Amino acid sequence: MNAPWITYRPELKVLDCTIRDGGLVNDHRFDDAFVKAVYEACVEAGIDYMEIGYKASKELFPRDQFGPWKHCDEEDLRRVVGDNPTELKLSAMADAGKSNWRTDILPKSESVLDMIRVAFYVHQVSEAVDMINDAAEKGYEVTANLMAVSKAKEEEIDQALEVLAETPACQLVVVDSFGSLYAEQIERLVKKYLECGKATGKEVGMHAHNNQQLAFANTIEAIIHGANRVDASMAGLGRGAGNCPMELLIGFLRNPKFKIRPIYKVIQDQLQPLRQTVEWGAFPEFMITGQLNEHPRSAIAARRGEMCDRYVEFYDKMISDV
């Protein structure tokens, strides 16, 4: 790469996961106006993909308890994006073990979605392969998102990647679910994923969490080492500590197709007001679970209850639980 500070990599693509990951803080109960504002900001900002929600099971996640972006029914999608006559591609995520993917994911010809991202833990890799094959056969671009990689053993990761390398997934995504990884670990994983995906031409992606305020830094690190698919969200909205803030990522990228002003606008008009009812960010409880490489669920529970802001008690509890 020549003069990397001044030029840019045209093959680098950005995915907005504001609604999908952000929905984990409010059971995906965003109103249409909010989702439309994020969609329009993505279009205006030149973002490549918008992940608009999950394809989650309606038995596990009933419609009366979750908003429409948990299921991404076609009529809900089209109410907001119409036929999506834009350059922005739309994505939905399907979790292994939580999705009726065989029936709920329609053939691409009947859907406004362009991409299915398959999320799974390392022990679910067999179902993930079936899901990837199914979505690819239906006509979608497909990605493989191995979650909680910071908890998996090295040989588990290696074996999962070996299996995934043979699938039609076009991306292998490094997912720091607990926000516990440091730059040197990101480098090692990105290089490993690149190596595994090389023979079948797969790109490597990065999905970071901000528990240790490293989501943006780790995303840059992944880019430096060759990741060409990166996730971010408006104002970092996402579960727990949230994700890599889109406004920081776009400020860093040099491709003139990206515009930052529409991002600050949607943050001002939609995300900042949302903070009155919903909380996300690198609060100390999330730092503690990140430092301990633990799922944020106990931190989320602490912040929603009487233990909120009682960091020492929370720390003591986490230490004695580990």
Add this chain to the structure above:
Amino acid sequence: MNAPWITYRPELKVLDCTIRDGGLVNDHRFDDAFVKAVYEACVEAGIDYMEIGYKASKELFPRDQFGPWKHCDEEDLRRVVGDNPTELKLSAMADAGKSNWRTDILPKSESVLDMIRVAFYVHQVSEAVDMINDAAEKGYEVTANLMAVSKAKEEEIDQALEVLAETPACQLVVVDSFGSLYAEQIERLVKKYLECGKATGKEVGMHAHNNQQLAFANTIEAIIHGANRVDASMAGLGRGAGNCPMELLIGFLRNPKFKIRPIYKVIQDQLQPLRQTVEWGAFPEFMITGQLNEHPRSAIAARRGEMCDRYVEFYDKMISDV
């Protein structure tokens, strides 16, 4: 360095700048109990230095408009730390052009302070050299903190370092005043400072700001490349977006002498309550000045006035001003 992830560098020392840099958000009007709580947390946490304030001119910063930590008079210091019968060393900062350092900095034998950090812009290097010599002659450990290095030309930095190399300062500190630097720039500066200080045995320090949520990441980067003196503050308290959060830094370091629990305790008992009256953090206005490599003063003004949270207006103004 062998097995750097599991072991540690015993020569790595941490400075807490909560009161000194944090005082820039409230004109150094901390009450004694707050300062004492931070002091005790530093002692218990095994932190090496605490920077307790400025040695600032009383003409420029009158005592009726600024708290005692702007001037660090000996009686104010001793009211909180006594004779400081601990391992923790105490530091005060003196700014070129804003300090009556000849008279206000006492001989070390008459002071509870251990270190003077001399802060200056590149055009003030001559006064800085005089200040460094004066403080060293008085018996202090002295550092050279070249501020706003992101705005200085390469040849200015090189010439300043050449002059500073000959002084009795024992540290050259990389100071990212505007929070605008990325990891690759930190690497380059740390290596340059190390090279310049090598012949006279100077250590290199890192003082980061969090405008782009990179303060912790950049501090790690500096450590990786050989910085052995790093600044952080409790809950990241500091001007504008704040500094590298101490709770993240101590969570990263592997030296068993550092304890994280007292840090979460002081954050819970003192820093979190402080947020009711004082604001700091990586708000979008500070991201914008960081991205534009500008002093945070316009962002601070915006957040204190009617323009608060009107990011698009602020962005438009900053872009047209640049």
